[in-house]
Amino acid sequence: xxxxxxxxxxxxxxxxxxxxxxxxxxxxxxxxxxxxxxxxxxxxxxxxxxxxxxxxxxxxxxxxxxxxxxxxxxxxxxxxxxxxxxxxxxxxxxxxxxxxxxxxxxxxxxxxxxxxxxxxxxxxxxxxxxxxxxxxxxxxxxxxxxxxxxxxxxxxxxxxxxxxxxxxxxxxxxxxxxxxxxxxxxx
Amino acid sequence: xxxxxxxxxxxxxxxxxxxxxxxxxxxxxxxxxxxxxxxxxxxxxxxxxxxxxxxxxxxxxxxxxxxxxxxxxxxxxxxxxxxxxxxxxxxxxxxxxxxxxxxxxxxxxxxxxxxxxxxxxxxxxxxxxxxxxxxxxxxxxxxxxxxxxxxxxxxxxxxxxxxxxxxxxxxxxxxxxxxxxxxxxxx
DNA sequence: GGCAGCATATGATTGAAATCATATTCCAGA
DNA sequence: TCTGGAATATGATTTCAATCATATGCTGCC
Numbered sequence: 001x002x003x004x005x006x007x008x009x010x011x012x013x014x015x016x017x018x019x020x021x022x023x024x025x026x027x028x029x030x031x032x033x034x035x036x037x038x039x040x041x042x043x044x045x046x047x048x049x050x051x052x053x054x055x056x057x058x059x060x061x062x063x064x065x066x067x068x069x070x071x072x073x074x075x076x077x078x079x080x081x082x083x084x085x086x087x088x089x090x091x092x093x094x095x096x097x098x099x100x101x102x103x104x105x106x107x108x109x110x111x112x113x114x115x116x117x118x119x120x121x122x123x124x125x126x127x128x129x130x131x132x133x134x135x136x137x138x139x140x141x142x143x144x145x146x147x148x149x150x151x152x153x154x155x156x157x158x159x160x161x162x163x164x165x166x167x168x169x170x171x172x173x174x175x176x177x178x179x180x181x182x183x184x185x186x187x
Numbered sequence: 188x189x190x191x192x193x194x195x196x197x198x199x200x201x202x203x204x205x206x207x208x209x210x211x212x213x214x215x216x217x218x219x220x221x222x223x224x225x226x227x228x229x230x231x232x233x234x235x236x237x238x239x240x241x242x243x244x245x246x247x248x249x250x251x252x253x254x255x256x257x258x259x260x261x262x263x264x265x266x267x268x269x270x271x272x273x274x275x276x277x278x279x280x281x282x283x284x285x286x287x288x289x290x291x292x293x294x295x296x297x298x299x300x301x302x303x304x305x306x307x308x309x310x311x312x313x314x315x316x317x318x319x320x321x322x323x324x325x326x327x328x329x330x331x332x333x334x335x336x337x338x339x340x341x342x343x344x345x346x347x348x349x350x351x352x353x354x355x356x357x358x359x360x361x362x363x364x365x366x367x368x369x370x371x372x373x374x
Numbered sequence: 375g376g377c378a379g380c381a382t383a384t385g386a387t388t389g390a391a392a393t394c395a396t397a398t399t400c401c402a403g404a
Numbered sequence: 405t406c407t408g409g410a411a412t413a414t415g416a417t418t419t420c421a422a423t424c425a426t427a428t429g430c431t432g433c434c
Contacts, residue, residue, distance in 0.1 A: 047328075047329075053324065053325070053328050055312070055313070055325050055328050055329060056312055057305075057308060057309045057312055058308040058309070058312060059312075068301040068304060068305070069298075069301040069302050069304070069305045071297070071298075071301065072294075072297065072298040072301060072302075097294065100290050100293040100294045100297060101290040101293075103287050103288040103293070106287040106288075106290070106293035106296075106297070107259075107284065107287045109293075109297055109300075110258070110259070110287060110293070110296055110297070110300070111256075111258075111259040113296075113297065113300030113301065113303075113304065114255040114256040114258065114259060114300065115256050115259075116300075116304050117255060117256075117300060117303050117304060117307065118244075118255070118256045120304065120307035120308070120311065121244065121245045121307070122244045122245070123311065124307065124310070124311065124314070125242075125243055125244055125245060125246070126242070127311070127314055127344060128344050130390090130421095130422075131390080131391095132390075132391065137240065138240070138242050141234075141240050141242050142234070142242060148410090148411065148412090149411075149412070149413095150410085150411060150412085157311075157314060157315045158391080158392095159391075159392060159393080160411085160412085160413095161391085161392075161393080161394095161413085161414080162390090162391055162392075164412070164413055164414075165391090165413090165414080167413095168413080168414080181399075181400090181411095181412065181413090182399095182400095182411070182412060317391095317392075317420090317421095318420085318421095319420080319421065335380095335381065335382090336381075336382070336383095337380085337381060337382085345421080345422095346421075346422060346423080347381085347382085347383095348383085348384080348421085348422075348423080348424095349420090349421055349422075351382070351383055351384075352383090352384075352421090355383080355384080368381090368382065368383090368429075368430090369381070369382060
């Protein structure tokens with residue numbers, strides 16, 4: 001099933017596609033068709049600077065949507081390139097725009113978007129903390145350590161080595177417990 | 188005037204307030220009244236962790252809104268504390284929820300939120316670049332160097348010293364020009 | 375006009391995270 | 405059951421951004 005709020009859209013608005021590494025979903029400047037929900041695989045959004053510099057705007061991961069802003073725009077403003085094969089759903093721009101007439105969808109969309117903005121702001125604040133130990137502690141307090149430590153480290157923009165070391169230091173300082181290999185909790 | 192999309196709401200939904208440093212707008216766990224648009228001044232959103240750790244979730248600046256997600260929530264999930272005196276507008280939660288029945292508002296809200304998410308994702312990607320020189324270059328390509336270098340440095344989560352040095356290195360490498368003191372452009 | 379404060383700018387030193395290396399455990403799949 | 409890959413974990417070394425320091429230009433304000 002699709003993640004909120006796109007599950008509220010009529011099935012006619014969706015198109016499933018299998019994707020292979022190297023596929024180009026769209027190019028900067030192309031007319032927008034809609035947004036995408038990545039089911040499995042990996043997709044990079046890249047923008048090419050005026051002098052040919054490639055800048056990765058976003059790395060889409062399983063279960064997340066991307067190119068949401070294309071719904072409100074005539075042209076894509078970046079390239080979407082498949083890194084790992086998988087599956088995705090394209091959601092019609094016009095269907096989304098029409099769905100805003102449905103207050104239930106509109107509110108679900110609003111809630112989802114507001115929460116995402118909130119989450120981003122929080123992570124940005126945490127990533128701004130310089131000391132690895134403080135950053136990791138803040139990440140734990142914020143509840144960001146749900147999956148693997150490797151994922152956690154990536155979210156904190158730290159190497160996993162630095163993250164493991166910080167976790168160890170926090171455990172030794174008694175601020176965090178390490179009940180079992182790979183699991184850490186607030187003391 | 189209020190920033191989009193809140194300018195579309197009836198004036199009865201707004202309440203202007205002057206705020207003084209140290210004021211508490213709301214506390215974690217308090218019933219939600221609505222979101223805020225900061226006109227002038229500075230406000231910090233902080234969350235207190237289970238063991239009393241204070242974590243700054245967000246630093247709101249002039250002209251931006253905060254606590255948007257409170258519209259969809261019964262309780263505030265962080266504290267809002269005024270750092271510098273100023274002025275703000277509180278926007279009624281119920282008015283926003285009701286306004287989602289208006290497709291124009293809903294779409295404006297959606298567009299605004301989608302663009303914000305996009306912008307956040309881009310900055311997060313850039314901040315993830317380790318080398319200061321590459322990070323600064325990416326920031327310039329992304330068009331983030333519009334105001335002062337000090338602001339630019341803060342957005343990149345770099346010290347301004349490191350940013351100046353990186354700019355200088357980029358100028359020396361011929362990738363960036365420095366037409367006048369304090370202004371930098373892509374070569 | 376003079377002073378305070380800030381942005382710009384750069385040099386020297388330090389410290390902490392990245393990098394490189396290696397070992398073990400765990401899990402999925404052939 | 406064996407095997408390969410990923411996560412966990414930690415040690416050694418290096419690099420590079422933070423920090424500390426200092427100077428100058430610019431602006432607003434009293």
